[in-house]
Amino acid sequence: MPPPHEIDWQNVYYQSVTVFKTSYYLYSAFLDNRRRTNGRPYIRILAFTTAKKPNTPWCYIWSNTTGPPAISQVIKIDYVDYQRKASDRVMFYILTCRTPEMHAPPLAVSIVRQPCDRARTLLQITGAMERNTSTAFAKGDNRETKSRTPLWNVAVCGPALFYYHEDISIRLVEWLELLRALGFARVFLLQTIVHPNIEKVLQYYEAEGFVGITHFSYPPPYATDPNIRRIWVLEQRKNMFAMENMYFTDCLLRHMHEYRFISHFDPDEMPMLPKHDSFPLWLYERIRK
Known part of the structure; x- marks a missing residue:
């Protein structure tokens, strides 16, 4: 895992990473275990960029703080906005990568340009494998x-x-x-x-x-x-x-x-x-x- 002081922080809450010609600002990451994820859960990463056609990055998925991460390519990039794309403003995208087979939920995810690159981002993954019923009723x-x-x-x-x-x-x-x-x-x-x-x-x-x-x-x-x-x-x-x-x-x-x-x-x-x-x-x- 990259130490916090090696992360490129922007505007307090964002982590910056460049994937070829695309500069991403990463904000948060979530485990999506809903039924329609078709098998293994997805990890959703919320990010901004000015790129109209952003390059596809890779995910390092960390299940503990000592072992190597699982590597998974981003399989989907969703543009989420009611306005047309425009390169003169930052635009919101959801990056989706599939989790590997694991018994415990992942702890964190890093976005990298390609496999074997050194990770310089680290987002804590929020979410659970099952819905919490304590506040449901x-x-x-x-x-x-x-x-x-x-x-x-x-x-x-x-x-x-x-x-x-x-x-x-x-x-x-x-x-x-x-x-x-x-x-x-x-x-x-x-x-x-x-x-x-x-x-x-x-x-x-x-x-x-x-x-x-x-x-x-x-x-x-x-x-x-x-x-x-x-x-x-x-x-x-x-x-x-x-x-x-x-x-x-x-x-x-x-x-x-x-x-x-x-x-x-x-x-x-x-x-x-x-x-x-x-x-x-x-x-x-x-x-x-």
Whole structure:
């Protein structure tokens, strides 16, 4: 495994690697063990690049810290964006490599140009071989109802909070309390540098266990300084919104082993349920029908 000080870190949370003419910025990696992976699980690596046709790298898959890694070529590169490809901005891709046959889940993955290259990236792999059932059922009740339909918990994947000059702390409290009143089990948010009052709100709800925070920054060449970032947000909003595809995907893959159902809402959105007291009850009726 490469030591942390030999990794080329960019904008705090990204690892840089060049694959021939393609420069990747790697953010996170996940184990995908869903049924439709056709046999052995996949590893999904979330990455940015300006290349419209990125070169295909290889994966070093580490199952322990001492032995050599298993080597697997990236078998699929998915472009994830609602906009057309453009080389004047960073674009989000999912790199997929298949895991080798192993008894224990992999610990980490490195992206390299080709086999036998020295690894200079190392992403911890998040995920499990099986879904965690401890948070799956509403109110801790995993018994089936009369219709043999379980009452599932539902989590929320929210946006990446980038508000530094705008204090939305009161709106954020209102949004979180409404989601809790509607029966959502947990809210997951990504956080950049935010207003101090927003920071206090997030710390409070995180300590309560209702909110989960993943720290985040925008990839190079976008600045991490909040004052420069504000100009970028105002002048190039399409580029900012293109980033949403990455952190929504990150949230879903990060928590899909904990929850069977995950919704997405922004702080200015709320489901209206005129005939149900909670979102799990609404979901239960949809499944039952």
